[in-house]
Amino acid sequence: MAVEAPPGIAEPVAPATRARVRPPSRARSWALGVWSALALLYLFVPIFVIVVFSFNDPRGRFNFTWQGFTLEHWANPFENPDLALAMKNSFLIALIATLIATALGTFMAMALVRYGFRGRSLVDFFVFLPLSTPEVVIGAALLALFLTMAVNTGFATIVIAHVMFTVSYVVVTVKARLEGMDRHIEEAAMDLGATEWTTFRKVTLPMIAPGVAAASLLAAAISVDDYVITSFNAGQTITFPLFIFGATRQGVPPEVNVLATGVLLVVLVLMALNVLLQRRLARRDAARVD
Amino acid sequence: MLRLSLHRRRQLLPWIFLAPGLAWLVVFFAIPLVNQLNVSLQTGDPETGYTFTWAFSTYADAVGEYETQFLRSIGYAATATVLCFAIGFPLAYFIAFKAGRWKNLMLLLIILPFFVSYVLRTVSWQLILADNGFVADTLRAVGLLGDDGRLLATRTAVIAGITYNFLPFMALPLYVSLEKIDKRLIEAATDLYASRATAFRKVTLPLALPGIFAGSLLTFIPACGDFINAALLGTPRQFMIGNVIQSKYLVIQDYPEAAALSFILMTFILVGILLYARVLGARNLTEAAI
Numbered sequence: 001m002a003v004e005a006p007p008g009i010a011e012p013v014a015p016a017t018r019a020r021v022r023p024p025s026r027a028r029s030w031a032l033g034v035w036s037a038l039a040l041l042y043l044f045v046p047i048f049v050i051v052v053f054s055f056n057d058p059r060g061r062f063n064f065t066w067q068g069f070t071l072e073h074w075a076n077p078f079e080n081p082d083l084a085l086a087m088k089n090s091f092l093i094a095l096i097a098t099l100i101a102t103a104l105g106t107f108m109a110m111a112l113v114r115y116g117f118r119g120r121s122l123v124d125f126f127v128f129l130p131l132s133t134p135e136v137v138i139g140a141a142l143l144a145l146f147l148t149m150a151v152n153t154g155f156a157t158i159v160i161a162h163v164m165f166t167v168s169y170v171v172v173t174v175k176a177r178l179e180g181m182d183r184h185i186e187e188a189a190m191d192l193g194a195t196e197w198t199t200f201r202k203v204t205l206p207m208i209a210p211g212v213a214a215a216s217l218l219a220a221a222i223s224v225d226d227y228v229i230t231s232f233n234a235g236q237t238i239t240f241p242l243f244i245f246g247a248t249r250q251g252v253p254p255e256v257n258v259l260a261t262g263v264l265l266v267v268l269v270l271m272a273l274n275v276l277l278q279r280r281l282a283r284r285d286a287a288r289v290d
Numbered sequence: 291m292l293r294l295s296l297h298r299r300r301q302l303l304p305w306i307f308l309a310p311g312l313a314w315l316v317v318f319f320a321i322p323l324v325n326q327l328n329v330s331l332q333t334g335d336p337e338t339g340y341t342f343t344w345a346f347s348t349y350a351d352a353v354g355e356y357e358t359q360f361l362r363s364i365g366y367a368a369t370a371t372v373l374c375f376a377i378g379f380p381l382a383y384f385i386a387f388k389a390g391r392w393k394n395l396m397l398l399l400i401i402l403p404f405f406v407s408y409v410l411r412t413v414s415w416q417l418i419l420a421d422n423g424f425v426a427d428t429l430r431a432v433g434l435l436g437d438d439g440r441l442l443a444t445r446t447a448v449i450a451g452i453t454y455n456f457l458p459f460m461a462l463p464l465y466v467s468l469e470k471i472d473k474r475l476i477e478a479a480t481d482l483y484a485s486r487a488t489a490f491r492k493v494t495l496p497l498a499l500p501g502i503f504a505g506s507l508l509t510f511i512p513a514c515g516d517f518i519n520a521a522l523l524g525t526p527r528q529f530m531i532g533n534v535i536q537s538k539y540l541v542i543q544d545y546p547e548a549a550a551l552s553f554i555l556m557t558f559i560l561v562g563i564l565l566y567a568r569v570l571g572a573r574n575l576t577e578a579a580i
Contacts, residue, residue: 045418046414047403140549163318224407
């Protein structure tokens, strides 16, 4: 055991007869590129199918084989009242759960990063635990609690469940942002006579805002998409994923494809706008420096 | 006096920040788990209700009765994790080291599927793999699939579905840890006459270990508890432990056995994580010492 040598160097130096390594071959890079393209293609095959079948004109209930092109479903995507309700529920639940989880999680992250206190690593571990528990276990355990307490499951219990499992994601995301932050700016504010609350409002919050925004987007995305935990705690309430799963037996209506494609388009537009905005800001900053 | 109260305040403040979120997690995560332990030791039937009886036999029955599904879950999840790594590592490597100006676009493409509902993407695979679908027809035509061979409702379909759904969870952490690697370290290794393969094995791979660790946990844990893929792409002969827990809770209402099953699943995963951390951590240490 070569303890005295630092890692990596301890390997005896090869005799000089060994040829120097050539730069990476073009073929290897090519193979890697092709592999990556195929992997991304794999990710997009089902999405491509979803988009294409939003224009299908199925005979009968099943939107399984291509029959003909139509824009009918794009004209009234909310025709099916159950689907419209499911969509509305999903967005409302995501909105409420995200607001609560973001507030709770941000403060928890502040406490965990900013203060050394007894039991911090225990709290850290406890917050991490829901992330390493399979969703089916979380969903089942929560349902068992609601059954034991004779609570009727429905809209409210879905919100409770969603806050519970998104809050850990918020903590992790905001913590990452806080850890990379310069504490001296806050100290400067307090030295200049700002109270802790004012410092939080005027200095800390604006600085962690991108992290909080990212965390709330993540929470909302997870909430809207959740099937497993929701299925346990939904009672008679239907959300978008529950609707789709339930519809698989009678055939998923093309309106579902339309709505999914629509959401994807909105996300793409927002991302493009974000890129443009960032570029403009960068240019403005560059101009200012001049 | 003022000093003391200030000190007390600094001590109390983190707990005030933590309190709401922590309370939520205790009430809706920790207590349900404890309650579930309690439920798992009850006996009775759905008609007359369940009473607590220290019925440890439920655990033995559950393991005996559903051993197949447990082993199947572990087998499917492990296979899918290995496949995700095999597909995801070259992809992450390419994005981190070779993608150049395509980097952000490729990362965006990995994240984009998250904005289409998980259930819907799996339904889409159902359509792609369908018996009279394009893929199955083509494979039959070229003789890769028997005349009555199926793609849907097979083990392959379920594992492919799981691999598909969790690939981004593997690829993203891998990318993050590869991206962090200081390329000069790899150059240094090759300068010191390590072959490209040795440099990869002794430098790149050990430095990517945190990503491998995170990625495989993020894939394996949810895959173990997953039941959507088995439900939509398989038949009862491919059902995993998640399917059993879900139907026991929501259909058969055999709460004690369902609770016992989810407790066993959770314990198995926690022990698995600890062992895995030890093995990878130990290898890290030996790697550093050599």
